[in-house]
Amino acid sequence: MNSENYYPFAYVPLPYSFDALRPHISEYTMYFHHDKHYKNYLDKLNSILAKHPLWQNIPLEVLTKMGDEDLQKNAGGTYNHELYFNSLTPDYKDPSANMKNLIAHSFGSEKELYSAIIDASVGHNGSGWVWVVFTPEKNLEIMVTPNHETIDFDKYIPLLIIDLWEHAYYLDRQNDRREYLSAVMKLLDWEKAEMRLNGMK
Ligand SMILES: [Fe+2]
Known part of the structure; x- marks a missing residue:
């Protein structure tokens, strides 16, 4: 993430190599x-x-x-x-015990969370973003925002985000958003999600 957070905003390098997410993303x-x-x-x-x-x-x-x-x-x-x-990683690790509890509390299981993310993404018409956020009620919740809109940062902590614009997957999978989302589930960076949950960027 942009460490300065003020103008002029710095270019943030990709935190892994361009080919690191293969075969899921080219x-x-x-x-x-x-x-x-x-x-x-x-x-x-x-x-x-x-x-x-x-x-x-x-x-x-x-x-x-x-x-x-x-x-x-x-x-x-x-x-x-x-x-x-910074929501993706080539070195996927299962969510920690703490995060697993939060997922179980909010969705039942990781499998159910992943299904809910995929269904919300496929159900969204057009470009946008799907987010996993931490709510004031101390749950995880899935949100979808259109175009380049963002969530209410005063209320929710963003833990993970996935790009639903076609440029994120069209070269690899043409218009198959569901297949792209299924692949991305194997790349989610739960360590960074937990850092964000704990107030660290
Ligand atoms: Fe994008």
Whole structure:
């Protein structure tokens, strides 16, 4: 994630190599997704802020909620992509005992959580993002936001996010969003999810 959290926002390198997520996500997809799509949002965000000094001291999370359409799109595109690349790992490890309890409490089992994520994603019409969040009631919950919109950060802690835009999977799987989601379930970074739960980025 962006460690500065204020303008100018730094380019955050992919935390693993482009080919590390194979065979689930190809090197080609990861290269275009990170170095073209994500970087494009980041560059546009910085260029918008360069022209608006009053927005330069606003944290990234808040910028994603602002009414200006171009600003929202590029701030959300930056925030969500940085969280996405840090929601995946080539070194999948099962959730910790603590996280397993939380999953069981909220969904019954990991299998049921994964089914719910996939169903919510496939049921969403068009581009967007699916989130696993921690609620004020101390549950896990799945949320879907359209386009590059974000969740209510005052209320929910984002633990994991998955990109539902076709550019995330079209090169590998054409329009098969369900197959992409099934593959991503084997890449979720539960260690980082738990760090976010504990207030560490
Ligand atoms: Fe994307």
